[in-house]
Amino acid sequence: MSQMLQIHDQLREMILSLDLGPGERLTERWLESRFEGSRTPIRAALVRLESEELVRRDGRNWIVAPIDLGELEALAEFRLPLETTAVRLACTRASAADIAGIEAMLDACQAGAPREEWHRVGTDFHVEIARLSGNPFIVKAISGAMTRLSRARWLEVWTEPSREQAWAEHRRILSFIKTNDPEAAAREAADHISGTRDRLLRSLSEDRRGLKARGFAVVGLR
């Protein structure tokens, strides 16, 4: 694999894991020493990450994309029609094996699992559901949206009951697809998206002071 792709993946992971703080400045020279490669592959990786909007330009400089709480609502508004469409399509197109695969994914995430695992599965669930639609554009759009949500979701203060609720909703969506009830699945998906949006917004706006204290650039949400 080319160095550019390696650097891209590592940098991406560092950003999503908040190892690099939102808003933090990235200089090509620092990355050069950090990854022990020359600027050429580093710059290519940055250009790539820029198109994923994980990295952004601030004047002439590179910065890690800040977390924009203001876009959380727009993101939910965007996901809603797409995911309801996805689950409807999934009802007609998903095979039993496909569904079983996602069930297994949810099952694998038990109470004792580390937080990273819960976070990852909670994101992947939506992408995998989108995949059941068989429409690559829907998959890509949802995948991008979940990536954009990823860091905010990680910062959310999870309570046990809210986590339980989200999981129950995931299971219900899947079971409606399994029993081939597109409208119920769509309704459930819509409720889930609205519900998680509300929980996320509440949690983050309450904790906003704490986020700033940790040095994260968090913008939006007047």
Added chain:
Amino acid sequence: MSQMLQIHDQLREMILSLDLGPGERLTERWLESRFEGSRTPIRAALVRLESEELVRRDGRNWIVAPIDLGELEALAEFRLPLETTAVRLACTRASAADIAGIEAMLDACQAGAPREEWHRVGTDFHVEIARLSGNPFIVKAISGAMTRLSRARWLEVWTEPSREQAWAEHRRILSFIKTNDPEAAAREAADHISGTRDRLLRSLSEDRRGLKARGFAVVGLR
């Protein structure tokens, strides 16, 4: 403006105008002489275009993305929920001035206008409608989808009545937004997307032989 952006825009235009044929190989050295720049900005532009999927890798090489007739249906399936959502939102969010702007755009495209103009406005209309939704994610998704459709739409054999019909539909969508009738606007938008999809598929699959004769890589649509 940086050389990289200039090259990106020019190359983008050459691809979308079919000046560079779908499937055509691009070597960095050829681009180097074509744009009289070094490989550094050229590679950056290529990486950027790759993320827009206008350019793609074929093994180690760069090629202009082929036109995939098979994705036209998926694209319509993707646009449908997004654009119906967009027009519904537009009803509550668009100002009279916004709507007048789009009307002016349609008016500017009279019978004598060159084909490029019709093509451009026919694409931009959908993006501008999306913009009325006020949701940047919807705008970006629609914009990307229309870009992906652009070359296929250019190759479509337009008949006078089909063009007229498309224009009438655009006007109807807009007027329903203007009179604040979200459901009618959504229905109209859905019909429009399905209708143009059908026309496009019919036209291109009939003319497929002709496309290949022109040396374009056209894949999909079994």
Added chain:
DNA sequence: TATCCCATTTTGGTATCCCAAACAAGGCAA
């Protein structure tokens, strides 16, 4: 004539070099 093999060329990937613009620090004058 068809096929295989090796020399040559071409290609993309990477490292390095140079430059102009942006930035920061320090000193000078009011």
Added chain:
DNA sequence: TTGCCTTGTTTGGGATACCAAAATGGGATA
């Protein structure tokens, strides 16, 4: 002390140099 200008440093943008892998082509051989 404050504001401004100078100057040295750092940065990203671009050009060039080098390399290994892949492609190409031509000639020897069967």
